[in-house]
Amino acid sequence: MKALKYxxxxxxxxxxxxxxxxADEGAIPLSLKGHKFAPAEIHVKANMPNVLALTNAxxxxxEFDSTSLKVEKVVASHSSGNVRLRPLAxxxxxxxxxxxxxxxxxxxxxx
Amino acid sequence: xxxxLLIVFREVIEAGLIIGIVLAATRSVARRSLWVGLGIAxxxxxxxxxxxxxxxxxxxxxxxxxxxxNAAILSVAVLMLAWHNVWMAGHGKQMANEMRxxxxxxxxxxxxxxxxxxxxGVAVLREGxxxxxxxxxxxxxxxxxxxxxxxxxGLGLLAGAAVSALMYFGLLTIPARRxxxxxxxxxxxxxxxxxxxxxxFLQQGGYFEFMTSTLWDTSWLLPESxxxxxxxxxxxxxxxxxxxxxxxxxxxxxxxxxxxMRLVHGRKSLPDALATxxx
Numbered sequence: 001m002k003a004l005k006y007x008x009x010x011x012x013x014x015x016x017x018x019x020x021x022x023a024d025e026g027a028i029p030l031s032l033k034g035h036k037f038a039p040a041e042i043h044v045k046a047n048m049p050n051v052l053a054l055t056n057a058x059x060x061x062x063e064f065d066s067t068s069l070k071v072e073k074v075v076a077s078h079s080s081g082n083v084r085l086r087p088l089a090x091x092x093x094x095x096x097x098x099x100x101x102x103x104x105x106x107x108x109x110x111x
Numbered sequence: 112x113x114x115x116l117l118i119v120f121r122e123v124i125e126a127g128l129i130i131g132i133v134l135a136a137t138r139s140v141a142r143r144s145l146w147v148g149l150g151i152a153x154x155x156x157x158x159x160x161x162x163x164x165x166x167x168x169x170x171x172x173x174x175x176x177x178x179x180x181n182a183a184i185l186s187v188a189v190l191m192l193a194w195h196n197v198w199m200a201g202h203g204k205q206m207a208n209e210m211r212x213x214x215x216x217x218x219x220x221x222x223x224x225x226x227x228x229x230x231x232g233v234a235v236l237r238e239g240x241x242x243x244x245x246x247x248x249x250x251x252x253x254x255x256x257x258x259x260x261x262x263x264x265g266l267g268l269l270a271g272a273a274v275s276a277l278m279y280f281g282l283l284t285i286p287a288r289r290x291x292x293x294x295x296x297x298x299x300x301x302x303x304x305x306x307x308x309x310x311x312f313l314q315q316g317g318y319f320e321f322m323t324s325t326l327w328d329t330s331w332l333l334p335e336s337x338x339x340x341x342x343x344x345x346x347x348x349x350x351x352x353x354x355x356x357x358x359x360x361x362x363x364x365x366x367x368x369x370x371x372m373r374l375v376h377g378r379k380s381l382p383d384a385l386a387t388x389x390x
Contacts, residue, residue: 049320049323059251059252060247060248060251060252061162061165061244061245061247061248062248063241063244063245067330067334067335067336067351068330068336068352070311070350070352071315073177073178073315074165074169074177074240074241074244075169076165076166076169077166079166079169079170080174081169081174081177082174082175082317083315084314084315084316084317086314086323086324086325086354087323087324089325089328098118098241098245099118099244099245099248101114101118102114
């Protein structure tokens with residue numbers, strides 16, 4: 001019964017895979033170089049989903065980590081990845097590169 | 112050194128707690144150390160592979176490979192935990208009788224031990240791949256601080272193992288007759304928390320983009336970033352700002368497992384009762 005439920009979820013996931021790619025348009029660029037985010041302050045519209053297109057220009061992997069944004073995403077060295085943000089209530093949402101947290105700091109400001 | 116200790120500890124604490132629970136749940140089961148050991152070894156091997164192919168993995172499914180992978184292995188863990196609990200609900204009584212008669216270890220079916228080994232493997236794999244990437248990054252950068260950072264990482268791993276031991280020995284203080292209900296309750300909550308996290312990964316990957324709005328926010332009271340919040344996150348699936356889909360997944364998993372356990376237990380209890388009265 002449970003297996004069937006998960007099978008159905010899997011099928012639904014595969015079917016919606018094509019729909020997912022459309023969300024990448026209008027992504028906000030964010031880069032990581034020298035273990036620093038640029039821009040370190042990102043302004044997004046509140047109460048709607050946003051996508052950050054993170055490019056890691058460093059020689060080491062980094063984990064984009066934010067408990068307030070509920071995101072944990074590993075981006076390998078010299079590659080990029082999309083960080084999807086849920087619709088945010090107005091406010092400040094700090095994030096960091098967990099592997100180099102002393103320099104890799106940033107904040108998303110929803111307004 | 113302290114920074115890397117904390118990072119590694121943060122990552123391994125989840126696996127540590129889960130291993131502690133699994134060890135307690137399989138107490139007095141023959142050859143359980145072998146299976147848990149296999150789970151840990153498999154998880155570490157898997158973590159290295161995942162870390163090595165992090166870039167390729169992330170590139171799959173229009174850049175959502177990582178999220179989909181996380182959601183998939185979490186779902187496997189949920190299924191395994193559910194299956195273990197349901198199996199135990201059916202056979203637990205019989206096992207308890209055997210234990211009383213023989214006064215020693217019983218041979219629990221290999222299937223359910225395999226299921227728990229998979230759960231351990233998944234837990235180690237998920238957080239382990241991040242530890243591997245972090246430590247690899249340190250080693251690759253070189254410099255004089257490398258040795259001290261790696262030492263910190265090693266100490267972090269030890270601290271994670273200590274959490275595992277604390278969880279295990281803490282659970283052992285529970286009287287044996289209540290042990291089953293406590294561990295099966297813990298496992299049900301673990302599964303529910305993992306299901307809700309799997310949903311979050313699907314949402315992050317761009318699938319399942321409905322009911323993503325935050326229901327409530329208790330980060331002012333108990334932030335998920337703190338050690339307490341993080342431990343509760345693993346143990347009972349606590350999250351300081353859940354969304355609707357997560358909550359539904361959590362409740363659905365909880366209810367499904369409890370219902371299946373009750374169903375199986377009810378079916379088995381009659382023959383079991385007969386077996387005890389005639390023996």
